[in-house]
Every structure is written in C-alpha cells, then in structure tokens.
Amino acid sequence: MNDPQGYVLGQSARAARRLEIQDAHFAEVSELLLDDLALRPSERVVELGCGAGSFSRRVLRRLGAGGVLVGVDCTQGLLTQAAAALADSRSRGDFGSLGARFVPVLADVAQPGSWLDGADVLVARTMLHHVPMAEFLLGRLRAALKPGTRVGLIEPDFRTPLGRIAYLEAAGRTELEPLRVWAVAINQLYLANRISPDIGATMAQTLQLAGYRDVRAAWSECPTSAHAIENMLMFYDEVRERLETLGILSAAEIDRQQQLLRALAPTLLPAVWGSYRVVCEV
Numbered sequence: 001m002n003d004p005q006g007y008v009l010g011q012s013a014r015a016a017r018r019l020e021i022q023d024a025h026f027a028e029v030s031e032l033l034l035d036d037l038a039l040r041p042s043e044r045v046v047e048l049g050c051g052a053g054s055f056s057r058r059v060l061r062r063l064g065a066g067g068v069l070v071g072v073d074c075t076q077g078l079l080t081q082a083a084a085a086l087a088d089s090r091s092r093g094d095f096g097s098l099g100a101r102f103v104p105v106l107a108d109v110a111q112p113g114s115w116l117d118g119a120d121v122l123v124a125r126t127m128l129h130h131v132p133m134a135e136f137l138l139g140r141l142r143a144a145l146k147p148g149t150r151v152g153l154i155e156p157d158f159r160t161p162l163g164r165i166a167y168l169e170a171a172g173r174t175e176l177e178p179l180r181v182w183a184v185a186i187n188q189l190y191l192a193n194r195i196s197p198d199i200g201a202t203m204a205q206t207l208q209l210a211g212y213r214d215v216r217a218a219w220s221e222c223p224t225s226a227h228a229i230e231n232m233l234m235f236y237d238e239v240r241e242r243l244e245t246l247g248i249l250s251a252a253e254i255d256r257q258q259q260l261l262r263a264l265a266p267t268l269l270p271a272v273w274g275s276y277r278v279v280c281e282v
Contacts, residue, residue, distance in 0.1 A: 007084050017234070022126065023054030024117040029154055029220055030058055030125060034257050037152045041100075043067035043120040048109045049160045053102075054081030060086065060095050060102065067100030070115055073106050079104040084263030110137050112144040119145060125154040127241065128203070134196040138203070139210045144282055148154070149282040153214065157219070157274040159203035164270050178260035179224065182232045183251075188206030188248045189239060200276035212280040219276055222244045229261055232272075262267055 023030070039045065041064030048072030050056050059069050065176035073079050085104045089095065105115045109124075110131050116122070122145060128134040141151075162183050169176045199206075204217035222228065236243075236254050243249045249257070 008180055011117045020054050021227050021231050021234070022051070023058075024124065025222055025225070025231060026055075026154065027274065029222075029277055030055060031142070032218075033123070033125075033152045033154055033277050033279065034058060034062055036277070037049070037120060037123070037150050039063060044068045044118050045121045045123060046070045046116055046119040047070065048122070048124035050082055050104070051075075051129065053085045055123075055125045056082060056086060056102065057089055057094070059265055060089075063095065063100035063102050065100075068103060069100055070105055070119070071101045072105045072109050074106070074108055076106055077102055078111065079106055087273055093219045099139075112137075116141075116144050119149055120166055121152070122152045123152045125263050126156055128155055128199045129190065129196045130193050131196060131199075134199040135202070135206045138206050142210050142212060145282045146191050147282055151207075151280065151282065152279045153203060155275070155278075156222075157200050158272075159185055159198055159201070161221070161271050161274055165272065168270060175260075175264065176270070178232075178264065179269070181257050182235070182261070182274055185243060186235065187269055189246065191247050204278050207278065207280050212282060213214060215278065215280040217276065217278045219274055221271035221274045223249055224266060224272050227268045228272065229264060233261055244261055 023254050039059070039062040040126055041062075043063065045063065045068070047056055047059060047069060053071065056069055056071050060067075063069065071079065073082070078088075083102065085106050090099055095256055107115060108126065110266055122141065128137070133138050163182065165176055165180050165183070169180055187197050205213050207215045236258055240254055242249065243254060244251055
C-alpha cells in the first residue's frame with residue numbers, strides 16, 4: 001500500500017475536500033468514539049490511515065502537553081496535506097498553547113511496524129475497508145500492541161441500508177434511484193479491488209475471536225444530508241475512470257446519476273449508509 005494506487009479513492013486536494021466533508025458527516029460518531037476511549041492528555045495515539053488529517057484534528061484536541069499523535073498513511077500527498085492543515089490549526093490555537101505533537105509516518109498500515117511502539121491508544125476511522133482481508137490486520141495488531149492498549153474503530157456500512165432503500169424504491173419512491181445506484185457502485189468498486197467493504201459488520205466478532213477484551217459495539221445511521229450528497233458527487237468525480245474501466249457505470253450513466261443526485265432535496269431521505277463504532281482493549 002505504499003503505492004498510492006493502492007488507495008481506491010483519490011489523493012488530490014479535491015479528495016482532501018471530500019474527506020473534510022466526510023469529517024462533518026461523521027462528526028457525532030467520531031466524538032462518541034473519542035468519549036468512549038477517554039483519551040488522557042499525555043498519551044501516545046496512533047491513527048491508521050490519517051488521510052488529510054480531519055479526524056486527527058479531533059484527536060489532537062483531546063490531547064495536551066506531552067501527548068503525541070502518530071498519523072500513518074500510505075499516501076505522501078495526503079500526509080503532506082495533513083501536516084499543513086494541522087500546523088495551521090495549531091497556529092490558530094485550536095490545540096491550546098501546549099498541544100500535542102503530530103508525527104506523520106509514510107507506511108503500509110496493513111503491515112504493523114515500529115510506529116506502533118509505545119502506543120497507548122490505536123484509532124482508525126473509515127480505513128479498514130480499504131485493506132484486503134482486513135480481519136488479518138486486526139489479528140496482527142493484537143500481537144503488535146502492548147497489553148492494555150485501547151483500540152477505537154469506525155467503519156461505514158454501505159450495505160444494510162440498501163434493504164430499506166430497495167423497499168421504498170419498489171414501493172414508489174423512484175427518486176431514490178441515485179442513492180441505490182451509488183451504494184451498489186461503491187460496493188462493486190471495492191469488491192473489484194478485493195478490499196473489505198463490509199468489514200464493519202463483522203468487526204466486533206473478529207476482535208473478540210482475536211482475543212481483544214471488553215469489546216463494545218454500536219451502529220448508527222448517517223443522515224443523507226447536503227454533505228452526504230456532496231460526498232457522493234465527489235466520489236463519482238474521483239473514481240469516474242475506474243468505474244468505466246471496470247464496467248460498473250458508463251460515463252453517460254455517471255453523468256445521469258450526478259444529475260439525479262443534484263436534484264434530490266436533502267430532507268426526508270433515508271440513510272444511504274450507516275456506521276459501526278467499536279472500542280476494545282488489547
């Protein structure tokens with residue numbers, strides 16, 4: 001995954017904007033996860049797949065003097081954007097005068113390395129589904145982390161909400177077509193790349209079988225808001241060529257779906273995805 005092409009979605013500045021939108025969309029569940037983990041000011045936190053640093057900013061606000069956040073990502077461009085964005089936040093005083101340090105690390109998160117040494121807490125938000133057979137990584141992490149390390153994970157659920165959308169569409173809500181097509185397209189894209197779009201559904205059970213302790217899980221819906229629709233539109237922009245090459249959607253169909261998404265009023269729409277939140281201890 002050191003090859004930037006290993007990341008299925010984009011790595012551009014526009015992709016970073018999509019990640020910012022995603023951060024707003026996952027704001028509530030992100031803060032709930034950090035509440036569950038009860039971060040202490042001087043702890044060392046390792047974040048897998050930090051991307052452009054949107055979730056990192058939330059972690060740093062919970063840390064203080066002596067605290068360290070190690071942000072690990074396989075894409076140098078996103079790491080550079082993260083370092084710049086977090087430095088800007090620091091200059092504005094977002095982390096206080098004695099805020100924690102951010103240490104970017106370019107590495108393949110699927111291969112645990114020395115960047116895990118000394119971690120008090122391990123976090124990852126919407127990262128595991130980008131890892132092939134992510135269950136192996138969860139098992140390897142338990143072997144690499146010191147006993148007592150707290151782990152917090154958030155993963156999207158692009159599948160179970162399809163049951164309700166399919167029913168509503170069949171019952172006459174034909175305007176929901178672009179939600180259904182988008183959800184099917186992202187699942188097909190991930191499956192074509194042999195990664196793990198449904199790891200969230202089995203994450204808690206996997207952690208229990210791997211021997212993690214005190215595994216606690218929760219599921220919540222993510223509202224189909226204006227932010228969510230913008231996220232879906234940008235997804236099509238980022239992976240247009242891949243969707244065409246794989247035969248998932250033609251260019252004309254992508255244009256049509258974007259047009260249908262723009263026509264949706266972001267009120268009274270069913271959730272097109274949800275999120276799994278799991279915390280546990282090594």
